[in-house]
Amino acid sequence: MNTTATLSAPDSEAEGDRPQTALSFKIADQAWEFEAIHRLNYRTFVEEIPQHAPNAARRLVDRFHDENTYAIALHEGELVGMIAGRSARPFSLDGKLPDLDRHLPPHQRAMEVRLLAVAPAFRNFHKHGVFARLSGVLARHFRAQGCDLALISGTLRQTRLYRHLGFQPFGPLVGSAEAPYQPMLMRLPDYAAHCAHLEFLSDGRHASFLPGPVAMSEAVVQALAEPAHSHRGSQHLLRLARVRERLCALSGSEDALIFPGTGTLANDAIAGQLSLLDGAGLVISNGEFGERLLDHARRWRLPHQALRLDWGQPLSAEALEQALQTQRPAWLWAVLSETSTGMRNDLGLLRAACRRHGVRLCVDAVSALGQQALDLRGVWLASAVSGKALGAFPGLAIVLHEGALQPEGQLPRAIDLAAFAPADGVPYTQSSNLLAALEAALGIDWTARWRAVRSADAQLRRVLGCSLSPSSTQPWRVLVSSEHAMPGILTLALAPHLQAARIGAQLERAGFKLAWQSAYLQQRNWLQICLMGAWDAAALAVLPARLAQAAGVSLPEA
Template identity: 45%
Template sequence: MSFIYKIANQPSEFEQIIELNYRTFVEEIPQHEENDSRTLIDKFHEENTYIICLKGERVIGMICVRSNRPFSLDSKIGNVENHLPVEVENPCEVRLLAVDAAYRNGRAFLGLVQALIRFCLKLGYDAALISGTTREQKLYEQMGFKPFAYLTGNEDAAFQPMYLTKETFDAGIAGRLLKEQVNFLPGPATIAAEVSQGLSTVPYSHRSKEYESKLKLVKEQLKSLVNARHVQLLHGTGTLANDVIAGQLRQLGGRGLILVNGEFGERLVNHAERFGLLFDTIEVEWGTTFLEEEVKATLTQGNYEWMWAVHCETSTGVLNDIDMLKEACKEYGLKLSIDCISSIGAVPIDLEGVSFASGVSGKALASYTGLSFVFHDEVVKPANNLPRYLDLGAYSAADGIPYSQSSNLLNALAGALKRYKNPDIVYKQIANRHRFIRNGLEEAGLTVLSKEQYSVPAIMTVVLPVSQSAKHLGDNLYLNGFSLHYESSYLQQKNWIQISCMNDVGEKDMKKMLRTLKGLCNMHNEASVR
């Protein structure tokens, strides 16, 4: 069985921690007095966060992190900042690094240090400080720790103050062996080399012919990808694009209908409220989709001018039926607007007959966050009653360049769109990853929220039992090198965790993520039973 790294939170784990602490710092390194219980509780135990290495249910290694001042080192050498050769703003102290004698082949130690650096970076620490036993000083230095100040302790247990930063870690063995986090997030995307090269080019003027030519090419590629007649690029996130659409719906006037089956449907409602739009809603349970007969029944009863819905409801993994909505709007004479932020580049889309649709550069298209798009079916004229930055007509009238724009973001997007010369290949890859991961989750006994027949291949939502924290699970997966989506407030409220299939992740990494996820869940379940 592989080692699994996690933050200790179970009684059995803490019992093993104080036993390992005793074996290491009493029996092996004579730093404390012996006792009959053969356990050692650290004086900062209640303040410590313990990162542990598990083999099965056995704690075979540990390291603890504490940021409260004064540090243990402060009491030994005075204020540590007075001795450090580098400036630090948010340090933490790392203590009690111990690995069971049977597992000191370096692998568990290496994994603990790598988990430590992930933990510190995630919490914003810029330096980790230790009192390293001189017996293992060479090993610490190989991991990136650098000595400073002077020895503490005594002849039997001498300790060298040491520090670790991101720079010294990268230069050490652990840093060189540390893989990038495997990205299962719906954004930011994993960036390909040609995309990052586009971002790093020397900026050029948005008023130049070079920019005009590149923008025209990108717009043609985007329109071709989704079969749209017009598109405008905006410098901002999908929230900006949906605000722009809300402004156009206000220009239409009349009452509209907003479809809600998740967080992002609710956000459309909020956009509409902020623009003072008149509207009704159809709301169904999160994780389900809209039935054609219910939509048409509502349209029959009301006098509506427009409809607004989310295509891929990212919060649940549901793919709403855009063709059904287009047909319903055509039958009842409504203008249809669609939030395609998480579906563009992930699944085939046909925007023919859609009045407005939003998209972004930083999700399935796998470019940098910072550009959004509004597709429109008809030519839009400027409107002086809209804020300048939200006036879609102003973009259209200026051939897409009404204000200052970034050539770097445009070049990056152009690089990302190159892989869509044959989009079906990309869609198939995403669908294959979805099928592989979903099968693995179901085989592990985990529940995917959305039924398969209306699930989007780009992302899936995993429903966890009340007894298991999505945040704890997500944090522990991160320590093991896997970035999943769990930190949004709506996910934590519902205790859900999400796995995106948008990024190019190989089968080996998918298998390892599923194995680690299953192992962490099983550990929790067994602990709950006990």
């Protein structure tokens, strides 16, 4: 006895509580799994949905069983969900819609999705995501087989579910008056991406692609919850020594000073040191954070000149050399990773030029330290923070330095860096919890992380920087080319007809947090994707399609 060739699931409202043990998903390949499929098929399409007559064996073998590929869900060794697909023609829809091909868009190879069945206790889509996971496993399998179009014949009472999975109706209704079905389709690359997104949301996750606060690993979160320790105690002092040593190894600096605060306070500490030097300085700005360095210099009344470039314009050797020859500064201050635009200012260029001219080099490394390999040798002072690319909680300011600091007692106590050495690095209260979280964040394989960021950055640039269909208005441009960009920081300048605030808010509702709320981004209608901290690779794979959907465009297939 055979099932009707439809994608048909029972009503998905009558569910039990979610089982506590994990579900697993796979392509069926064991004899017992196929037997369980026949029995779930019977319970669903005979006993629950009376499409077929009962039989004593209580098993139902699909008429296309030998050609079907089944994605299945398992719970404690029991099959609790299935969905079938096949790419052999004729499809079941060929029998219901004789001119099927006339209704289909251009494609290479189509497949048909059928027989969605899930046990009642696992049907709550938003809690369990079983439908999405089954569909995702099947979609990825057939995508690997070269299929690019998915077809279903869906019962009308489940239209909402099919649309949620991403299918769109086509052609007339088929079937009978008692059992009508709507043919529906989806491009398989979209189907795989859409199902991956639904899987992501079904876990209740939100992915952060912000420059801060960043997503943190479980180890970092757990470390913050440790019992607090005295900042004068041996446990804290030993941990502080380890963290300082790791920061020096990560940066190439001689010393790392850690104190409560933000990157702004770290830069104020640098400005304080500069205020005690003789001679004027040169501050370089080609973005928001270069402008903030200029503001630090102004507020500290530092004698200085500005070398301003357009936002997103790289610093050239010629412009730098001319400024150094003309201004003859005693010190130079620049941002290494200009997060506002994604620009990477060339540290090697700055260091070599400053060495030639006998200039003290200071840098803002707040978004650079941890994002990619960094060598701060030859840099007098560099600011950093515990959050951002280091992947810990915000709240600790860091100043890395090489060589002597200005004598103690001439600056406000909170930023008098020379006071740290005689106090074992703890001149006043520190948070042992924030320090524990930072130590946990530093204990990763940095080389592997940098490699992953570069790979993901290249993929994002291929997809988001590609040409769209001729009928589409180009919705964005990646502001800084890969040649001059810091990997993992992409700023998208949106077309005037799009609003970054609207798209950013829409993406956040869909589970993706992108940067758009800062005033400098809103003023320029920019949207930003940052791969800092423990970013979610699965969510990132789905992000371009969701961004394109929010912008009302279609990305070409990679």
